[in-house]
Amino acid sequence: MGTSKENSIESRKKDLQNMVEEKLQELPVVQYAWLDEEEIPFSGRVREICQSECPRYGTSWSCPPGVGTVEECRDRCAGFPGAFVFTTIAEVMDAADMEETLATRGAHEEVTKEIREIFREAGCRTLALSADSCAICDKCAYPDAPCRHLERMLPCIESYGIIVPELAQKAGIEFMNGANIVTWFGVILFTK
Numbered sequence: 001m002g003t004s005k006e007n008s009i010e011s012r013k014k015d016l017q018n019m020v021e022e023k024l025q026e027l028p029v030v031q032y033a034w035l036d037e038e039e040i041p042f043s044g045r046v047r048e049i050c051q052s053e054c055p056r057y058g059t060s061w062s063c064p065p066g067v068g069t070v071e072e073c074r075d076r077c078a079g080f081p082g083a084f085v086f087t088t089i090a091e092v093m094d095a096a097d098m099e100e101t102l103a104t105r106g107a108h109e110e111v112t113k114e115i116r117e118i119f120r121e122a123g124c125r126t127l128a129l130s131a132d133s134c135a136i137c138d139k140c141a142y143p144d145a146p147c148r149h150l151e152r153m154l155p156c157i158e159s160y161g162i163i164v165p166e167l168a169q170k171a172g173i174e175f176m177n178g179a180n181i182v183t184w185f186g187v188i189l190f191t192k
């Protein structure tokens with residue numbers, strides 16, 4: 001049995017979860033989980049993959065190295081003790097067709113923003129991470145000028161060095177949902 005202070009924190013946490021989960025019913029979220037921030041797996045190796053395989057590397061404030069080092073990203077996340085992890089899915093004709101796959105990202109981004117708003121309305125400070133690189137501006141201001149829409153911009157989960165397959169496993173969320181189904185991940189870090 002915890003102290004009355006611990007019980008009160010636990011009860012406030014439960015209230016927040018109930019409120020968020022009720023509002024989630026209106027959104028196309030497939031799976032979700034509540035984690036502690038310290039359960040999020042980080043690795044510099046993810047950034048090496050960004051650098052060697054992603055054409056967006058070094059072209060956006062939402063991607064490395066614009067987001068900062070993995071240590072800086074990790075420190076930023078550490079200011080938010082709670083993590084809400086979720087997925088949305090989209091069906092495509094051919095999941096190997098990057099253009100078709102990326103065209104489904106906007107809908108996921110909108111859901112991510114709506115969930116972030118739910119947390120904000122509940123009085124939480126948030127740090128939201130989404131899938132892939134920011135596409136708000138036709139041409140990103142990186143590196144010549146600061147981000148034009150810092151409040152709206154959602155950094156890519158992998159850009160922070162987060163190992164998404166391991167995160168999915170910890171969260172008990174499917175990493176893939178079948179052939180020609182795109183699974184998009186989102187993370188809302190939050191604190192009251």
Ligand code: SF4
Binds near residue numbers: 142
């Ligand atoms: S909002 Fe614009 S400037 Fe900021 S990361 Fe996105 S594309 Fe770049």
